[in-house]
Every structure is written in C-alpha cells, then in structure tokens.
Amino acid sequence: MSQNLERALLGLDRAFRPQAKGMAREIDPRAKLLVALTFLIAMLSTPLMDLGRVAAWGIPIMVAAYISRADYFSLVGYSLLLLPFVALIGLFNILYEREVVASLFGIAVTKGWIMALAITLRGIFSVQTILLMVFATGIYPLCGAMLKLRIPTLFVAQTLMIYRFLRVLLIELQEIIFATQARSAGIKRYPLRLWARIISELLIRTIRRARTLDMAMRARGWQGDVPLARQQYVWRWRDTLFLFAWLGVVAVVRFIRL
Amino acid sequence: MHHYLEFRAIHYSYRGGAEALRGVDLRISHGEHVALIGGNGAGKSTLLLLADGLLMPSAGEVIVGGIKVEQSTLHVIRQNVGLVFQDPDNQLFMSTVEEDVAFGPRNMGLSEEEISRRVIEALRKVDAEGLLHRDSFRLSGGEKRRVAIATTLSMTPSIILMDEPSANLDPKSRRRLIELLRAFDHTLLVATHDMDLAEELCQRVVVLNKGQIVADGKKEEIFRRKELLESCSLEQPYAYR
Ligand SMILES: Nc1ncnc2c1ncn2[C@@H]1O[C@H](COP(=O)(O)OP(=O)(O)O)[C@@H](O)[C@H]1O
Ligand SMILES: [Mg+2]
Numbered sequence: 001m002s003q004n005l006e007r008a009l010l011g012l013d014r015a016f017r018p019q020a021k022g023m024a025r026e027i028d029p030r031a032k033l034l035v036a037l038t039f040l041i042a043m044l045s046t047p048l049m050d051l052g053r054v055a056a057w058g059i060p061i062m063v064a065a066y067i068s069r070a071d072y073f074s075l076v077g078y079s080l081l082l083l084p085f086v087a088l089i090g091l092f093n094i095l096y097e098r099e100v101v102a103s104l105f106g107i108a109v110t111k112g113w114i115m116a117l118a119i120t121l122r123g124i125f126s127v128q129t130i131l132l133m134v135f136a137t138g139i140y141p142l143c144g145a146m147l148k149l150r151i152p153t154l155f156v157a158q159t160l161m162i163y164r165f166l167r168v169l170l171i172e173l174q175e176i177i178f179a180t181q182a183r184s185a186g187i188k189r190y191p192l193r194l195w196a197r198i199i200s201e202l203l204i205r206t207i208r209r210a211r212t213l214d215m216a217m218r219a220r221g222w223q224g225d226v227p228l229a230r231q232q233y234v235w236r237w238r239d240t241l242f243l244f245a246w247l248g249v250v251a252v253v254r255f256i257r258l
Numbered sequence: 259m260h261h262y263l264e265f266r267a268i269h270y271s272y273r274g275g276a277e278a279l280r281g282v283d284l285r286i287s288h289g290e291h292v293a294l295i296g297g298n299g300a301g302k303s304t305l306l307l308l309a310d311g312l313l314m315p316s317a318g319e320v321i322v323g324g325i326k327v328e329q330s331t332l333h334v335i336r337q338n339v340g341l342v343f344q345d346p347d348n349q350l351f352m353s354t355v356e357e358d359v360a361f362g363p364r365n366m367g368l369s370e371e372e373i374s375r376r377v378i379e380a381l382r383k384v385d386a387e388g389l390l391h392r393d394s395f396r397l398s399g400g401e402k403r404r405v406a407i408a409t410t411l412s413m414t415p416s417i418i419l420m421d422e423p424s425a426n427l428d429p430k431s432r433r434r435l436i437e438l439l440r441a442f443d444h445t446l447l448v449a450t451h452d453m454d455l456a457e458e459l460c461q462r463v464v465v466l467n468k469g470q471i472v473a474d475g476k477k478e479e480i481f482r483r484k485e486l487l488e489s490c491s492l493e494q495p496y497a498y499r
Contacts, residue, residue: 140357164351171395213350215312217341219337220364220409 019128024068024136029145035246036133042254043125048118049101049111056253057125060246061132068136079127086123090116110173139163148233172205261288261323261338261416261445263309263369268318270304270469278304280469282318286447286462291439293456293477294449296466302449303344305452307465309447310341322417324448339462340410343451344421346402350394355386358394380412381405384435399426424452452483453476455476457481457495465490 024032043057065072097112134142139160146156176198262461263286270279278301296302300373308320311327320327322335343349344366352358359380362374381387384404389397394405403426410418423439424432424493439446450456456463456477463480465473467490473480481498 167352167353212343213351215307216343216349216351217337217361218332219310219312219341220362220413221333221367222361223333 014250027242028233028235029137029141030148030233030235031239031243033142033145033149034243036129036243037127038043038247039250040126042250044122046118046122046254051114051118053253054118054121058121060249060253061125061128063249064132064136065128070132070135075128075131075190075202076124079124080125083120083124086120087116089123090119093119134163138209145233164213165210168209169202169206172209173202174206176201182206262286263323263417263445263447264321265305265308266309266319266321268305268308268320269316270301270308270313270314272304274373278469279308279315282466282469282471283301284464284471284474286445288445289443290462291442291446291460292448292462292464293460294447294464294466295451295456295490296449297451298367298424299468300466300490301469302466303421304448306341306421306443306447309419310339311335312341317371318453337413338416340413340415340418342410342418342420342423346406347395349406349409350402352394355381355389355392355394355408358405359408359412362409366413369426376412376414377408382412384408384438400428403427403435404431407435415440415444417447418442419452420446422450422452423448424455435476449491453481453487453495454497455495465492 039057040059044055046054046055047059062072064070065075093115094110094112096112097115099111100112101107101111102109103117137145143160146159147153180194180198263284264422265282265284268279269277271277282301282305294302294305304313308315309322309327311320311332322339323332325334328336345377350358352361356377359377360373363376368376377390378387381390384407386401386404386408389401389405392401394402397405400421402415403423407420407423420439427435432455436455439448439459446460447461448456461477463473463475463477464471465480465486473483473486474488481495484494487494
C-alpha cells in the first residue's frame with residue numbers, strides 16, 4: 001500500500017510542476033488562465049439534469065491534455081482522489097430527489113442519481129482543469145497572470161500558500177508512513193487504530209510545518225505578498241487565436257444541441 | 259550598510275518554556291568570522307533566529323548595521339542577513355532546486371534574467387549546478403545542505419548566519435563547505451558544536467551556555483581552556499589536545 005502511495009505522491013508532485021512542452025508552454029499565461037476560467041464557469045453552470053452535456057466536458061479536457069502533453073491517465077487518477085468528497089455531496093441528492101425519471105434495464109433511475117453523477121463528474125473535471133492549467137503554465141506564471149488580470153493580491157497569495165503547503169504536507173505524510181512502516185514489523189494491513197495515529201500525527205506535524213514554512217519564507221524576504229519577477233508578458237496574435245479557438249470550443253459544448 | 263551585528267542585553271523565553279537566552283551582549287564587527295559554540299540547548303539557534311527578526315526578544319535589542327530589528331525594518335534586515343537553518347528540510351519548500359534558490363531574489367523584485375543569473379551563480383558557489391532541476395526534498399543530506407546555503411547566497415547577503423552547517427555532511431562536503439565559508443568576505447556567524455570547524459573557520463569564538471555568554475575571545479585563548487569547554491558539554495578541537 002505504501003509503495004502505491006509513494007508513487008502517487010511522486011506523481012502528484014510532478015503533476016504540479018510545469019513541464020508542458022511546445023505550443024502549450026509558449027502561450028501567454030493570461031490566455032490560458034482566461035480559457036480555464038471560462039471553461040470552469042461554463043462547465044459548472046451546465047444543468048445537472050443534462051447529464052450528456054456534463055459528460056461531454058471530458059472531451060475538451062482530453063484534447064487539452066494531449067496538446068500540453070500531460071499524462072492523461074495520471075490526471076484522471078489524481079482527480080479521483082477527490083471522489084469521496086464530491087460523492088458525499090452527491091449522496092444528499094440521491095436521498096432527497098427521489099422522483100423517477102427513467103428506467104435502465106428495469107431499474108428505476110431517480111433524479112437524485114442523475115444529479116449525483118453529474119455533480120461527481122463536474123467535481124472531477126474541475127480538478128482536472130485546474131491541474132492541467134498548473135501543469136501547462138507553472139504556478140508562478142499563473143499567479144503572475146492572475147495579478148495582471150487584476151485578481152486581488154490576497155487571493156493570489158493564498159493560492160500560492162496553499163500550493164506550497166500541500167507539497168510540504170505530502171512530504172510529511174510520506175515520512176510518517178515510512179516511519180510507521182519501519183516499525184510495523186512487516187504487518188500488511190494497518191489496524192484502524194494505527195491509521196488514527198497516523199492522521200493525528202499528520203495534524204500535529206502540519207501545524208509545526210506551517211510555522212517553519214512561514215519562518216523559511218520570511219527569512220528570505222517574503223512579506224506576505226506574491227513574490228513575482230517583474231515580468232513582461234507579450235500578448236501575440238497566436239494568443240488571441242488560442243483564446244478564441246477555446247472560447248469557441250467552450251461555447252459549442254455548452255450551448256449547441258447536437 | 260555597515261555589516262555589523264549587535265545584541266544588547268537580550269532575553270528570550272519561548273512560550274511555555276524556560277528562558278532560552280538570559281542577558282546576551284555581543285557585538286560582531288564588519289567582516290568578522292565568529293563561531294558561536296555551545297552544547298545542545300545552549301540557545302544558539304534562538305540567538306540566530308533573533309538576529310534575523312524571526313523571533314523578537316522579550317527584552318533587549320538586536321541591531322544590524324545600525325538598524326534596530328523591529329517590525330518596520332524587517333524587509334531591510336532580511337535583504338542583508340542570510341540565515342541558513344539548522345535543518346535544511348525546514349529551509350527548502352519549493353518543488354525544484356531552481357525555484358527554491360530563486361525564491362529570495364524574487365522577493366527582492368529582481369528581473370527574471372537577474373534571478374536566473376543569481377540562481378546559477380549561487381549554485382555554482384556551492385558546487386551544485388547539476389541539481390538545478392532536481393526535487394529539493396529528494397536530495398541527499400549533503401546536497402540539501404548545499405542547496406540551503408545557495409538559497410541565501412542568491413540574495414547576496416552582507417551578513418550570513420549559519421546554524422550547525424556541518425551537521426550531516428560527509429568529510430568531503432564538509433571540507434568544501436569550510437573552503438566556501440572561508441572565502442566569504444563579509445560578516446559570518448556560525449553556530450556549531452563542531453569544534454574543528456570552528457577552529458578552521460573563525461578567529462573569534464563565543465561560548466554560550468544555558469542562555470548566557472560564558473567566554474568570548476580569540477580562538478587560541480578559548481580553545482586552550484579545557485575545563486571551561488567541558489563544563490559546557492564541549493571539548494577541545496583536535497589541534498589543541
Ligand atoms: N520552539 C520552542 N519552544 C519551546 N522551547 C524551545 C523551542 N526551541 C528551543 N527551545 C528551548 O530553548 C532552549 C535553547 O534552544 P536552542 O536555541 O535551540 O539551543 P541550541 O541551538 O543551542 O541547541 C532549549 O532549552 C530548548 O529546549
Ligand atoms: Mg540549535
């Protein structure tokens with residue numbers, strides 16, 4: 001189990017690092033950010049009962065992953081980590097919306113089930129979009145673009161902080177698991193009690209880490225804002241082209257009845 | 259800025275802890291290399307954190323190059339003081355070595371070209387150019403230490419504070435570190451209980467014990483005092499035995 005975790009952590013870490021090559025990397029970060037934001041808004045505003053349309057959002061994501069040469073399968077893998085949370089939200093719909101709207105192989109499908117499925121898909125696609133955006137742009141250029149687009153500094157600083165903190169948290173989690181494993185005398189399955197220990201340990205370390213991370217950043221001149229190089233972004237024709245091509249795709253998926 | 263560092267009647271207590279520093283007076287002049295020695299828990303790390311304004315004294319004041327360390331002067335202080343933490347894991351937090359070393363210069367608002375230039379230069383100084391694109395938390399102990407040093411060198415500080423820099427280093431890395439620090443011609447304060455490192459690096463030695471300075475002088479004088487060192491959980495450097 002911990003080998004899988006190790007692999008997952010490594011992969012997630014890598015997924016967050018800007019590695020996209022070629023065209024996707026060269027497009028102005030502002031264009032990518034605008035596309036991602038409209039994409040998110042359009043997707044999240046798709047009516048839940050329009051399940052086919054909600055599912056269709058998966059296609060442009062696949063295309064974007066292909067263009068930026070991201071590993072689509074690990075992208076899907078990481079977005080599935082969120083599954084329990086979104087599914088929980090969906091669960092409420094299943095309980096409350098009991099109106100039967102269709103029947104599949106003789107099983108009644110209620111409105112709640114469709115909505116739950118749509119919510120889950122939307123959640124997963126959102127995570128994929130965000131991961132892909134970070135992957136194709138890099139966290140710093142992305143935050144730079146946010147500032148250029150007049151998104152409040154406080155919000156951008158928070159984004160950066162969460163990003164750093166998540167990384168550090170992953171490292172801690174891995175260390176705890178190694179330490180536990182080293183003393184587990186080879187048992188394969190950890191009892192619940194041990195998991196509780198691991199989680200409480202993680203909480204304690206999280207607080208400690210937050211403190212040292214803060215110190216490390218302040219010691220190097222960080223003052224609670226967004227440390228970005230005074231970078232000049234040059235908006236070129238191809239950025240306009242990129243922007244409109246994607247806005248077109250978004251409009252098609254959102255509004256055209258096929 | 260004159261690169262001196264001064265502690266005046268410093269007291270510090272951790273919340274819920276005992277007094278870690280109990281009346282420390284110390285002045286280090288421009289270009290001096292000083293070793294701050296003392297056993298575990300003597301208060302060395304605490305003193306360095308105070309010098310960078312990461313902790314504020316319970317009483318007394320810290321002055322860096324004529325400027326008092328307080329909330330409003332922190333940005334000036336931190337551009338001039340480079341602190342290398344005791345544990346490199348606490349210092350490194352970005353995903354790549356490159357990003358980590360660039361973090362300080364970015365905060366200084368430099369241009370992208372200047373940042374890249376400084377990153378390369380700092381890594382070259384610590385012999386770690388090859389690590390540029392590596393994961394900062396997947397390095398060996400010695401590599402982490404060198405990168406941690408580079409993260410402060412890239413800010414070209416005029417005062418460097420180092421907390422037990424030779425811990426976890428193999429002999430060859432330790433040797434390189436000593437050479438690197440020797441060549442540094444600004445003010446240097448090194449907290450350590452590696453007596454041989456202190457002996458090689460510094461002319462002046464300050465002994466800290468239970469939060470107080472118990473001796474301060476030329477290394478030849480201090481290292482000769484066997485009883486004093488032993489009473490502070492230290493021992494004489496090899497060359498003096
Ligand atoms: N975060 C903290 N909270 C409470 N007490 C601390 C903390 N850090 C250090 N101390 C205590 O302060 C004293 C000095 O510690 P420190 O400066 O780390 O010593 P040194 O670096 O010389 O080993 C020790 O007694 C230590 O237990
Ligand atoms: Mg210490």
